[in-house]
Amino acid sequence: MSLPNTIGSSFAFTCFGESHGRCVGVVIDGCPTGLEISDQDIQTKLDLRKPGQSIVTTQRAEQDRVEILSGVFNGRTTGAPICLVIWNSDVRSSDYEKFLNTPRPGHADYPAIVKYSRMNDYRGGGRFSGRITAGFVMAGAVAEKLLVSTLSLKIFAYTVELGGLKTDPSKFSFEEIIRSRYSNEVRCPDSAVAQRMKDLIVEERGKGDSLGGVVECTVLGLPVGLGEPVFSSIESEISKAIFSIPAVKGIEFGSGFAGARLKGSENNDAYSQSENGQIVTKTNNSGGILGGLSNGMPLVFRTAFKPASSIAKSQESVDLSTGKDTSLVVPGRHDPTVVPRAVPVIEAMASCVVADLAIRGGFVPKVLKRN
C-alpha cells in the first residue's frame, strides 16, 4: 500500500525512468495469462502520445519505440511480469541546472529541492516530467487490450474544453466520438471547436503563454457491480490514478460540481427497463457509479488540466542562494498545452484501473482461454 511508483493490486504496474535518463519503463504485474499482445498494440497507443506530433505539442523528437523485455512469449502474456521500455534519445539537459537555484513557478522544482536535498535528477524535470506518462500509456495499452478482448469494453477520452473554449459532447453519439476524437490535433470530437482551440493554442504559444483544459473520458460496457466498496470505489481508484498525471488539478464524475447545484429529484437517475431487458437509468448524472460500483451505465468522468507551467514569458522567482527575488525565463521545447497529449494518457489510466477492478471483482479470469 505504500509504494509510490506502483499502482493497482490485481492488475498493477510499477514505473521507472526519468525524462533525461536512459529510458522510461513499466513492469506490469497481474496481467492474466494468455492475452495476445504485440509491440504494435502498444506502439499504436504510444504514437498518440508521442512528442513532436503536431504544431500544438513540444518539438522534442523522440521515436518512443516500445521494447517488450519480459512476460510475453509466443505472442501471449505468460503470467510473468511484463517489462516495457522506451529509450530516451533527444535529450538536451544543459538548461536545467539553473533551476536548482531559481525554481520555476508552477513546477515541482522547489519542493523537490527541499525533499531530496538537491540530489534528485532535475534534468528535464526528472521524475516530475510528463514524460513518465509514456510508461502509463504502455501499461494502459495492455490493460485496454485485455478489457476489449474479454469484456468488449470501449474506453475513450476526448477534449471538451481548452483555453476556455468548450464543446458539449452530448451533441455527438459515442460512435462519433470514438471515430473522430483523434482526427484533429486537439483531440476534440467537435471539429469546428477543435479548429478554434488549435488557433488559440498557436496564438498563445506565439505570446509565450500556455493553456489548460478539460478532458472527458467514457467507458462503455462495464458489468454491473464492478468496483469495490469504500476505499476502492471506482471514483477512489480512478481519481488516485488520474491525479498521478502531471498538471491534473480536478476530477468529477457524472454531473460532478454542477450536480452539487441540483436537487435530489433532479440529480437522481430514474430506473427503467430497456427494450432488451436491461435495467438502465433515464439520465446518467451518477456517471455510471452508485455506491462506488458500476450500475452498468457509461462511466463518465472529466479531468481538469492546468495550463502548462513552462512558458516563455518572464516570471518571478527567488534566488535560493541569496534569498533575493529574481526573474526567470524558462527556455526549451515545451507543450503550449498538455491537453491533446494527455488524452491517450487518460485512456491509459482509466484502462489500468478498470482492468484492476475487473480482475479483483472476478469479471476477468486469471488465465484466458486460447482461441
Added chain:
Amino acid sequence: MSLPNTIGSSFAFTCFGESHGRCVGVVIDGCPTGLEISDQDIQTKLDLRKPGQSIVTTQRAEQDRVEILSGVFNGRTTGAPICLVIWNSDVRSSDYEKFLNTPRPGHADYPAIVKYSRMNDYRGGGRFSGRITAGFVMAGAVAEKLLVSTLSLKIFAYTVELGGLKTDPSKFSFEEIIRSRYSNEVRCPDSAVAQRMKDLIVEERGKGDSLGGVVECTVLGLPVGLGEPVFSSIESEISKAIFSIPAVKGIEFGSGFAGARLKGSENNDAYSQSENGQIVTKTNNSGGILGGLSNGMPLVFRTAFKPASSIAKSQESVDLSTGKDTSLVVPGRHDPTVVPRAVPVIEAMASCVVADLAIRGGFVPKVLKRN
C-alpha cells in the same frame, strides 16, 4: 494494496460495521507510540458529525459514544493497533427489504444487489450508508491530534456552496474560518449566507427534496516536501480518501476547474521571499501542491457533494421481480443534505491522509517523546 476497507500505509485504518448492525468501528495501525489521546478527544469530533443535531440533519437519534477497545494504555497510544467503536441503537430496519426488489434511484441498491446476489446487509444501506463515516471521524480525530501535537498543523473544512448558494471564503481570514465554521448548522463561515442556506434546506425538505453543495478544506503548516511522487501525490492520496465518502462526485485542488481556463502566466504562482525568510508564492492557484508535493503554502481542496439520494418525493424505478417500471417513495429519517455533517468527515479524511504522508516522509517520528 487491495483491501477495500483499509486506507493508508504508514498511518492506516481498517473500517467495519453497518448502518443497522451492532456497531461501526475502525482499527488504526501505524499511529506513533506515545500520543496522548482520550475518549473526549474523539468524542468531540464525533459530536460534530452526530445525527439529530439540528433541523438540517436526519432525526435518527444515536449517542455515538466512542469506546477505545485497544491500543491506548495510561492515556497514550502504545504502538499497537487502536480499535475504536460506537454502538448502534436507534435502528429501524423494517423499511428496507422492499428496496431489494425496487432499487432506490441514486443509491447503491441496484449494483449491490447484483454484486452480492442479494446477500449484503441492506438494512439502512448497510455498508453503503453514510453512517460508516463515523468510523472515519474517529480515525481522523487520532490523526488530527497527532498532527497538531507534532507539526502544529491546522486542518479545517467549511461549506462554501449549498443548493447553489455560495460564499467566497477569501473574504475571511483563516482564523475567522477556524473560529466560526461550526458556529452555525450548515458549517459555513459566512453567517449571512449560512442563514440563507439553512432556510433553503428547510424549504426543500418541506417539499420532500434534497440539496448538494461544496465543502472546502484547508490545511495550514505543511512542511515543504510532504507528499510522495507519482501515485502517492498529495492529490492522489487525498482524492482516493475523499471519494470514499458517500455522495462525493468531484474534487479540485487550488484553482482546479477554473484554473483550466487560465493561461500559464496567470495560473503559475510567482515565488517570493516573505519577511521571515520563507519562500512563499504570491498566489496559491496550486492549492499548495506542486509535483504532488507540498510547497509549504496552504493546502486547499474543494469537494462536490451530490444532493442526498433519499428524498420523500415519488421516484421512478423498476420492479426487479417482474421487470416492470414502477414508482417508489423512500420513507425514513434522512438528511436533506449531507453537506453539514460531511464537514467533519472531510477534516477527518484530510487528517488521516496527511498523517500517513507525514509519517511516510519522516516528518513525524514513530515514537513521540514524553513531555
Added chain:
Amino acid sequence: MSLPNTIGSSFAFTCFGESHGRCVGVVIDGCPTGLEISDQDIQTKLDLRKPGQSIVTTQRAEQDRVEILSGVFNGRTTGAPICLVIWNSDVRSSDYEKFLNTPRPGHADYPAIVKYSRMNDYRGGGRFSGRITAGFVMAGAVAEKLLVSTLSLKIFAYTVELGGLKTDPSKFSFEEIIRSRYSNEVRCPDSAVAQRMKDLIVEERGKGDSLGGVVECTVLGLPVGLGEPVFSSIESEISKAIFSIPAVKGIEFGSGFAGARLKGSENNDAYSQSENGQIVTKTNNSGGILGGLSNGMPLVFRTAFKPASSIAKSQESVDLSTGKDTSLVVPGRHDPTVVPRAVPVIEAMASCVVADLAIRGGFVPKVLKRN
C-alpha cells in the same frame, strides 16, 4: 505491504487487542459473500485453544466467547468486513510492572522497552502475548469453513515432537490423525507417545521448567497450481504467517532439513498416474509444493516451537535502572509448553493462507451460490 497487524491480500485479516486489555479481535476483509457462518463454528475452534483446558496448559480462566460484530447477516457473510472479538476477563496485571526494569529472558520485554520507550502495554505481555493468537483462531475458523465448503479441503495439525519425545506420523493414516489428534491433551495422534509427552510436561512443570516441540500440519485436497510465483509462493506465505505465532523458531516443508542431506535422485518425487487418472508423486519429499505451487499432493510442513519462556526457575537478567546483573523469578500462571494450544493456531494460520491463495488464484469465487 506494510501494515504489521494485517496479513493476506484477498482473504486478509487485521488483528488488535492485548493480553490484559479489553479484548482480542480481528477484522477479516475479503471473505467471499454467502458463506454460512455461526458463532458456534468459531467457538468450536476457540475452545480448542482456550486456556485452562487441561493439566498441560495455563490455568488462566477465560471463557473466550466469540462475538460477531459485523459482516454476517442472516447467517451468511455479506462481503463486508467481519469483526470478531472475545472479551478479556480473568486478568491479573499487578505482576508485570517489574519487568520494565528487569526484562525476562526469552521474552520480548527488552527490545519492546527500547522500541516503544516503555510506552507499550506490558501487562501480560501486551501485544507480544500468545493471547493474540485467539484472534488468529477466529479468522482461521472462517477461512477453514470457506475452504471446506468450496474445495472440500482438510486442514489438520498435530504434535509430532514434544520435549524430545517423537512420533512418526507416517504410522497413521490421514483419517486416523484427523480423528484422533484432539483426543488427548497434547494433540498427538500417537496415544502411547502422547501419554509420555503428558507425563514429561507434568514432571517439568513440577520442576518449574518448560518444554518445546514440533507440530506438523497437513492440508489435503489442494488444487494443482494453487500458490503464486516468487514472493507469494506457498512456502513464503505460510512461513510469514506461521512465524507470527509467538515461540516459533523454525519451519520446514516436506523433507525439509533432512532433505538437504539427500541426493537429488533420492529427494525428487517421481511422477506416476494414479488409478483414478490423477498425476501423483510416489513420494512426497516436496511437501506438495514445487516452484511455490501446489502439485496436488498433501501440503506438509512442520513448525518448531521453543520451550515456553516463562518458567518458575530463577533466571539471570539485568536491572536496567542500575545496569547491574540481577536475578529474576517469573510468577504467574503459564503454559509449561505452548505446543498443545498451538495446534489449532497452526491450523488457523494455514487455513487463512490457503484461503487467501485460493481466492487470489481464482479457485474460490467472490460470491458463493446459495444452496
Added chain:
Amino acid sequence: MSLPNTIGSSFAFTCFGESHGRCVGVVIDGCPTGLEISDQDIQTKLDLRKPGQSIVTTQRAEQDRVEILSGVFNGRTTGAPICLVIWNSDVRSSDYEKFLNTPRPGHADYPAIVKYSRMNDYRGGGRFSGRITAGFVMAGAVAEKLLVSTLSLKIFAYTVELGGLKTDPSKFSFEEIIRSRYSNEVRCPDSAVAQRMKDLIVEERGKGDSLGGVVECTVLGLPVGLGEPVFSSIESEISKAIFSIPAVKGIEFGSGFAGARLKGSENNDAYSQSENGQIVTKTNNSGGILGGLSNGMPLVFRTAFKPASSIAKSQESVDLSTGKDTSLVVPGRHDPTVVPRAVPVIEAMASCVVADLAIRGGFVPKVLKRN
C-alpha cells in the same frame, strides 16, 4: 499486499525477466536518496553468484553485467525507482519443449503447466529458474550498501552443511568467517570441510546426481528494537523472502529445531551487561530475535536447500498426452548443488529485508546527508 513479484514495503523491489528471455531485472522503490552506488558495487556481488565460476557450478557462460537504467544520478540514488538489468546471452532453449509433456520430477513444470495452461515461458524454467535470483542479488547489493553506509551492519552467509558434511561455525570468529567464506568454491569458512564438500560434489556430479545443504547467515550490528510486531516480525519477513529462493525447503532462527528439544531453562538466553555497558545475552539461542524484534545480538538463521532437481540420471515421470508412465533424462548444463551460488543470494535477501525494516522502523533516514 498482493503483488507476487514485489517484496518489501519501505525498501521494496519488483523483479522481472526469465531464464531464457531478454533479461533479468529489478526495480527498487524506496531506497533513500543520496546513497553512493556504482555499477561496480553491484557487479561485485553479481560475480559471486555468476554461473560458470567453478567446477561446482553450471557451465552456462553468462557475463551478467549490470546496467543501471534509472534512479541513479551523479553517482547517487535520487529517490526515484532504481531499475537494474542484466541481459541474457548464452541461452540454449531447444531442450525444454519436451517437459511440457513430461514434467521433470522436483521442478515446477507440472503445476506450472496446469496453472498457466501451458502458456508460461518454459524455456530454461522461465520464471521458476534460479536465474531470477540474479535480480535479488542486484537489489541486495544496493540494500547492503545502504546498511553498511548508515548502520555499519555486517551481513554474511556461509555454507555449514553440504551433502551431509557439516562444519560447526562456532569454531570460527565472525571476522574469520567474513574473511574466508568466499575463499573456496563451496563458500564454507572451514577449509578442511570445504575440500571434502567439493570432492563430494565432483563425485556426485560424476554419477549424475546432485546434493543439498544448509547455509547459515549472520547479521551483526542490528539496532535493538528493529523489526515490527506480529506479521512483520523479523522471522516473518526474512522467511517470506528466503522461501522465494528456488530450492529452499526449511529455515530456522537461533537454536531452531534443536531448541525445540531444550528446556526453557536451557534455551532462554540470560541477560547481562557487557563491559561497554551494552545489554547482551550470554547465549544466543534466540538468534537475536525476541518477540519478532532485534535484541541487539547477532541475527542468525539457517536455510535448508534441497538437492538440485536437475540430475543426469533417468527419472520416472508421466507422459501427459497419454497419461502413461515414462522415464526422463534431463539434459543441459546444471548446478550439481545450488548451495555455493545461493550464499550471495541469501546475503542479498537478508540485506533487502533488513533494509526494509530499518527504514520502516526509522533507523535509516529517507535522505542521506552528503559527506
